Amino acid sequence: MRRPKSKQFRKQLRLSEEDEIKQLNSWIQFQKPDSGSNPMSLPPLPKNSPVGHLGDNTFSRYAGVVRFEQLPLSKKTKDALRGCKFVSMTDIQRASLPHALCGRDVLGAAKTGSGKTLAFIIPVLEKLYRERWGPEDGVGSIIISPTRELAGQIFEVLNSVGKYHGFSAGLLIGGRKDVDTEKERVNELNILICTPGRLLHHMDETPNFDCSQLQVLVLDEADRILDSGFKRALNAIISQLPKRRQTMLFSATQTKSVQDLARLSLKDPEYLSVHEESVAATPSLLKQIVMIVPLDQKLDMLWTFIKTHLQFKTIVFLSSCKQVNYVYEAFRKLHPGIPLKCLHGRMKQEKRMAIYSEFCENRSVLFSTDVAARGLDFNKAVDWVVQVDCPENVASYIHRVGRTARYKSDGKSVLFLSPSETQMLEKLEAAKVPVHLVKPKKEKLQPVSSLLASLLVKYPELQQRAQRAFVTYLRSIHLQKDKEIFDILKLPIDEYSASLAEPVDPNQENVTEGSREKLDTIVFRDEEIENDLLQPVDTSNEDDTKSADIGELIPATRLLKKKKLKINVHRPLGSRVVFDDEGNTLPPLARIAGTQSDKDSLLIDPVSHPHAEQKAEYYKRMREDLKKADKEDKLVERQRLREKRIKQKTKWKADNLEEEDIQDDISGSEEDETVNKRHKKSKIYFDSDSDEGERKEVKQNQGITLEEQEALALKLLQSMQA
Numbered sequence: 001m002r003r004p005k006s007k008q009f010r011k012q013l014r015l016s017e018e019d020e021i022k023q024l025n026s027w028i029q030f031q032k033p034d035s036g037s038n039p040m041s042l043p044p045l046p047k048n049s050p051v052g053h054l055g056d057n058t059f060s061r062y063a064g065v066v067r068f069e070q071l072p073l074s075k076k077t078k079d080a081l082r083g084c085k086f087v088s089m090t091d092i093q094r095a096s097l098p099h100a101l102c103g104r105d106v107l108g109a110a111k112t113g114s115g116k117t118l119a120f121i122i123p124v125l126e127k128l129y130r131e132r133w134g135p136e137d138g139v140g141s142i143i144i145s146p147t148r149e150l151a152g153q154i155f156e157v158l159n160s161v162g163k164y165h166g167f168s169a170g171l172l173i174g175g176r177k178d179v180d181t182e183k184e185r186v187n188e189l190n191i192l193i194c195t196p197g198r199l200l201h202h203m204d205e206t207p208n209f210d211c212s213q214l215q216v217l218v219l220d221e222a223d224r225i226l227d228s229g230f231k232r233a234l235n236a237i238i239s240q241l242p243k244r245r246q247t248m249l250f251s252a253t254q255t256k257s258v259q260d261l262a263r264l265s266l267k268d269p270e271y272l273s274v275h276e277e278s279v280a281a282t283p284s285l286l287k288q289i290v291m292i293v294p295l296d297q298k299l300d301m302l303w304t305f306i307k308t309h310l311q312f313k314t315i316v317f318l319s320s321c322k323q324v325n326y327v328y329e330a331f332r333k334l335h336p337g338i339p340l341k342c343l344h345g346r347m348k349q350e351k352r353m354a355i356y357s358e359f360c361e362n363r364s365v366l367f368s369t370d371v372a373a374r375g376l377d378f379n380k381a382v383d384w385v386v387q388v389d390c391p392e393n394v395a396s397y398i399h400r401v402g403r404t405a406r407y408k409s410d411g412k413s414v415l416f417l418s419p420s421e422t423q424m425l426e427k428l429e430a431a432k433v434p435v436h437l438v439k440p441k442k443e444k445l446q447p448v449s450s451l452l453a454s455l456l457v458k459y460p461e462l463q464q465r466a467q468r469a470f471v472t473y474l475r476s477i478h479l480q481k482d483k484e485i486f487d488i489l490k491l492p493i494d495e496y497s498a499s500l501a502e503p504v505d506p507n508q509e510n511v512t513e514g515s516r517e518k519l520d521t522i523v524f525r526d527e528e529i530e531n532d533l534l535q536p537v538d539t540s541n542e543d544d545t546k547s548a549d550i551g552e553l554i555p556a557t558r559l560l561k562k563k564k565l566k567i568n569v570h571r572p573l574g575s576r577v578v579f580d581d582e583g584n585t586l587p588p589l590a591r592i593a594g595t596q597s598d599k600d601s602l603l604i605d606p607v608s609h610p611h612a613e614q615k616a617e618y619y620k621r622m623r624e625d626l627k628k629a630d631k632e633d634k635l636v637e638r639q640r641l642r643e644k645r646i647k648q649k650t651k652w653k654a655d656n657l658e659e660e661d662i663q664d665d666i667s668g669s670e671e672d673e674t675v676n677k678r679h680k681k682s683k684i685y686f687d688s689d690s691d692e693g694e695r696k697e698v699k700q701n702q703g704i705t706l707e708e709q710e711a712l713a714l715k716l717l718q719s720m721q722a
């Protein structure tokens, strides 16, 4: 943000600014909208009617207007808005700005991509401007975002809309190494855009950090920041802020919890939910598909999707960073014909920012965890959002698909649901999310499991990634709260494990040579692609809204008829067989379950062994024993956690949680590299079901050894077989 240069100029400016501020204050007071009213219900001003001071201490009405020019805003803000080509307001801006400008607390809810960022940036700038805030006044406004990328994006919007103002603004996010420089400068900053963890870090550790003069607090993605994952950090932050302030909360899925609002001490907040009456909770230009895909075919489906949508910019959501890592690395090695990128909370901050910027600029496929699910505005140009793993709830679905079809652009999304997750369809319908159920055309499926199997021969390190992806996936399902949708016992675990890739049976062909040859052929081949992977479900029994437009949803056929396929990708490369030390075959997961002997393992297939009946009996007994032991273990574990919780309560202040350690990955597999290594060992989750914000401790994935992960997989499988 710019500062005027000469002294003379500054003096003149100050005088004219004083006049302007006086007038703005009078205008705002004179035409204040009624508290509790929705400015959207008022008609726009008649065309060409005068704006601002109308003489005799009267001013034009600003509630209900449609253009920024008609609002009581400073010239600096208006000039910058015009420069950015922001002329007409969106609904949420029209509804909330008149209330926010007169200093009221606001809870704003509007669909994704509908312009909520400007709805809070403008009042922040205007409030500080009218208060004549200067460098010596310190922190005047704090804007909190749940993720670093979103904080960075808000910072950019602030920079462009506030470029003619003289405020200093700082981006305080985890993962940045210059924390010492930040500490030196943070007290000189007027506007802080931050993630909760970093802000708390400064509150706790920066000498003289002072926000006692805070004027405006903003929570973007408020429901996320108020949810259990950030509860402790946010409570600690709020306790250090002055009570007399303006507070604004925005999200596409707003909280209405009285408890949440009480935590923030809101004063008669204006609840402005501009799309509540709308027929859909998602953008009208978004076409949404759901396909029922067995878990073990999800990667095949994803591969086929990517191969048939090479000309589109796509985001693919997976539930953990280990899955993102594996799928990204494996698919990259198979060269699908479009650049692939990945983003998750375990990456170094610079890399994350670089990936984010590159993805904004270029057509590519971005594999991501939910770190990219909220708020990010990739230059309006994401064509497709693909959800390979079911989102944890409807809100999460809405935010993920909201990365496309932003503002006035259109977009498409597809969700792969396992047969056991179909309850999600009802939940989406109940939340007014209009989805088309589409049946995949099986004959168009391009299986990738066999290609992956060959890949693992060439790149053995991928095998470990596959195993980790498998384990973290199971764990993420296990940790999900909505047990109606996420039931680990209903998952076809063996098939899923196999779909992540299994080595080729060494008896059937020369693995190394054969597979490498095939792999090279696969990697360098040209392909014939038919893009009509999707076919509508027979909707004869469904209502019109559901069956409409499905034809449009089927992507145009893309044919690249250069050469014939050198190999038939539909042909399996051989059955997947794993051998134990004695040469007996093992079912796929026995390998992952580790090195237990036959006697101890439940994973040995009794049929392929002699004395199958005795074994089956033995397994049955063992399962019962294990069940009993498991019950006892759970009791002991609960007791342990209770004790730990009490201990932690007393020393919570010392725990300087980094925000994305908490939020990035429901499976607890992502971790921040740079902040407070002493907190790396355990991750605290809050159980929002509990009245008192009871905490669950979950070890971070990195803190868990491979043996522990394997033991976990084994346990899960045992419980499944029991």
Ligand SMILES: Nc1ncnc2c1ncn2[C@@H]1O[C@H](COP(=O)(O)OP(=O)(O)OP(=O)(O)O)[C@@H](O)[C@H]1O
Residues within 6 Å of the ligand: 085, 086, 087, 088, 089, 090, 093, 110, 111, 112, 113, 114, 115, 116, 117, 118, 251, 252, 374, 375, 376, 377, 380, 402, 406, 407
């Ligand atoms: N009044 C406006 N005129 C033109 N474009 C606008 C206007 N307001 C916002 N936009 C553009 O709309 C896009 C979406 O805005 P924004 O990111 O603020 O949406 P959002 O409601 O915060 O979305 P999300 O819920 O995903 O966070 C941005 O590219 C922004 O520049």
